Amino acid sequence: MSDTPPEKPAVKKRAPAVKKATATTAAKPAAAKPVGKAAPKAAAVTPAIAAPASAPPAKVAAKPGPKPKVPTRHRAKPASRAPAKPRTTPVAKPALLAKPSIKQAAVVAAGTGGVLAALGAAFFLWRASKADQPxxxxxxxxxxxxxxxxxxxxxxxxxxxxxxxxxxxxxxxxxxxxxxxxxxxxxxxxxxxxxxxxxxxxxxxxxxxxxxxxxxxxxxxxxxxxxxxxxxxxxxxxxxxxxxxxxxxxxxxxxxxxxxxxxxxxxxxxxxxxxxxxxxxxxxxxxxxxxxxxxxxxx
Incomplete structure (x- = not known):
């Protein structure tokens, strides 16, 4: 019987500890309240960011404008190269033996006999080009x-x-x-x-x-x-x-x-x-x- 009374105050002492803990746990949501208050601030900031996004729609629409010009340039290049192919194809010049130019004779002669041979060949070619044929x-x-x-x-x-x-x-x-x-x-x-x-x-x-x-x-x-x-x-x-x-x-x-x-x-x-x-x-x-x-x- 003598042991029972001391146990009660011990329970009473623990109870406040629990309450304190409860108070502590209750205090935590109180600290979290400012977070809830910050949320509206973020919402206020969000529209501020969204506002400029809606402001430059003209700029965004202006950027895609030059993009179609890029494929236009790429299409124009083959068109400019296409006429160059037929020009380079007849590089053959098949009538060299019949009537070669003075420049061609000078180039060939320069590779075979030097400058004097080139000049001589050019002179005789010019002379031969003036010669009549029956x-x-x-x-x-x-x-x-x-x-x-x-x-x-x-x-x-x-x-x-x-x-x-x-x-x-x-x-x-x-x-x-x-x-x-x-x-x-x-x-x-x-x-x-x-x-x-x-x-x-x-x-x-x-x-x-x-x-x-x-x-x-x-x-x-x-x-x-x-x-x-x-x-x-x-x-x-x-x-x-x-x-x-x-x-x-x-x-x-x-x-x-x-x-x-x-x-x-x-x-x-x-x-x-x-x-x-x-x-x-x-x-x-x-x-x-x-x-x-x-x-x-x-x-």
């Missing part, structure tokens, strides 16, 4: 092979013996001295193309210059010894055209190809083959025009 009627063309009809021509000819190159060089000089009035008196005669050569090392090589159109033998100055003037009748010929320096092997190969072509086409031929050179010896090989010509029989 008119002819084209009858048929098959690749590099052609059938032509030439009118009557007046030629100046000379002969020389020895290897073909050496004989052609001597014959060319003799005829050049005649037309340029170095071996005679009087006026010069215009240079024409091509220079014709035919013959063999055994019988000798004949070199011929074609006189300008409209000139007759009576119109021409009297030639020196070793040069003869002749009237050549109209004729039909077969010709094969090629470039390069035209050495003996090339000329023989082209003649063989031309004769084989004539046999396949059943064109009768007669006489020896002739070589036609359209350019000066200083002209670079790729820019030269050479031909092998065979006279066709009229039978």
């Amino acid at each position: 008119d002819y009627k084209l009858i048929e063309r098959d690749g590099d092979f052609e059938i032509r009809e030439y009118p009557g021509l007046v030629t100046a000819a000379t002969e020389a013996r020895g290897p073909r190159d050496a004989a052609l060089e001597r014959g060319f000089k003799i005829l050049a001295d005649y037309i340029f009035a170095k071996s005679r008196n009087g006026e010069k005669i215009a240079m024409t193309a091509p220079v014709l050569s035919d013959g063999s090392s055994k019988s000798g090589w004949r070199t011929r210059f074609i006189m300008p159109a409209g000139k007759t033998r009576a119109d021409l100055p009297t030639p020196p010894s070793g040069v003869t003037l002749a009237n050549e009748p109209p004729r039909r010929v077969a010709a094969v055209r090629f470039s390069g320096r035209a050495d003996d092997a090339d000329l023989a190969a082209k003649e063989g190809a031309l004769r084989s072509w004539l046999e396949l086409r059943t064109f009768p031929s007669e006489g020896l083959a002739e070589h036609a050179f359209y350019n000066s010896p200083v002209m670079p090989g790729p820019l030269r025009r050479n031909e092998v010509i065979i006279t066709l029989s009229t039978r």
